[in-house]
Amino acid sequence: MDSSIDAANDTGRSKHGQGRRIGSMKIADVCSAFIKMKLRQSVGSKNHIVFTTIDNREMRLPLTHKTEISRNYIKNLLRHGGITEEEFLRHV
Numbered sequence: 001m002d003s004s005i006d007a008a009n010d011t012g013r014s015k016h017g018q019g020r021r022i023g024s025m026k027i028a029d030v031c032s033a034f035i036k037m038k039l040r041q042s043v044g045s046k047n048h049i050v051f052t053t054i055d056n057r058e059m060r061l062p063l064t065h066k067t068e069i070s071r072n073y074i075k076n077l078l079r080h081g082g083i084t085e086e087e088f089l090r091h092v
Helices: 003-009 027-036 071-081 085-090
Strands: 040-045 048-052 058-062
Touching (some): 027 040, 058 071
Antiparallel strands (some): 048 058
C-alpha cells in the first residue's frame, strides 16, 4: 500500500483507544490542574482567579455560580497560556 494513502487515513489517535480529550470540567478541577502545573495564582477580581505562566501569560478563570466550564473555554484558556492539551491532561 502506498505510504501517502496511509498518511491521509491516519486520524492521529492511538491504535489502542481514542486517547483522552478535554470535555467540560468543574472549575475546581481546572484550578487544581493549573496549581499542579506550578502556575502562579493570584486574585484578579472578586469574580476571577488569574493564573500566570512562566512566560507571564495570564489566564483568567471565572468564579461564577456555574460549577462547570465548557470544553471550548478550557481550550481557549490553554491556547492563550501556550499550554498543550496533552500537558494539561497529564495534570488533571
